[in-house]
């Protein structure tokens with residue numbers, strides 16, 4: 001009984017497979033035209049053109065217009081920006097179809113980034129091309145050398161003669177590495193304090209009056225930039241400038257000479273509040 005069932009099952013399987021073979025053969029015999037070939041889509045070629053390097057505070061145009069698809073067309077351009085480890089947040093990519101603008105703001109240091117374009121053709125096939133860009137920091141190279149002994153003289157060292165003590169210039173860049181307006185305002189403030197210290201050292205009343213006016217201009221500029229935080233921000237610059245006892249004493253002498261006098265007030269709209277780093 002048992003063996004009979006097995007042999008019946010085998011016969012059924014044999015019959016089924018024969019039917020399958022016959023129907024496969026019959027299918028091709030009955031159709032005289034060649035079987036339709038699956039269409040082969042050529043993969044598109046991504047091409048990204050742009051410079052190998054740029055600097056901070058610059059816009060750069062990148063183009064994927066040379067990308068192509070031999071048997072169709074490109075229907076989509078996908079842009080990607082890879083900042084690597086750099087997280088200062090002042091680098092952005094503004095895609096606009098086949099082109100994109102790389103916007104580099106302030107940098108604290110040189111860095112390398114990658115931009116990639118992915119093109120998609122009308123059949124959905126993709127290709128990618130990446131470009132490495134070196135972004136160059138500019139401000140450190142503009143700084144003067146750190147003086148060997150910046151505190152030896154009350155006036156300090158201003159080797160590049162821009163009115164700002166060289167050691168203070170270096171500290172201002174450290175304080176505001178990502179804000180040029182704040183650096184230029186801080187540099188202007190440091191230059192005004194240098195005038196104040198000089199007038200206090202010399203005890204010259206005319207110079208002290210002029211220096212007091214410069215300090216009032218500085219205050220107006222700081223209020224314009226920082227509002228309620230102005231005096232706190234100005235105090236940072238004052239501390240950098242009055243960093244020795246002799247400098248503090250010169251400032252105190254100036255301050256005493258001003259007691260009882262009424263300072264001028266200024267409209268920041270009429271003032272030059274920035275002292276650029278040349």
Ligand SMILES: [Ca+2]
Pocket residue numbers: 041042043044069070071072073121122123125
């Ligand atoms: Ca294609």
Ligand SMILES: [Ca+2]
Pocket residue numbers: 056106107108109137138139140177
């Ligand atoms: Ca910089």
Ligand SMILES: [Ca+2]
Pocket residue numbers: 144157158159160161162163164165166169
């Ligand atoms: Ca200087």
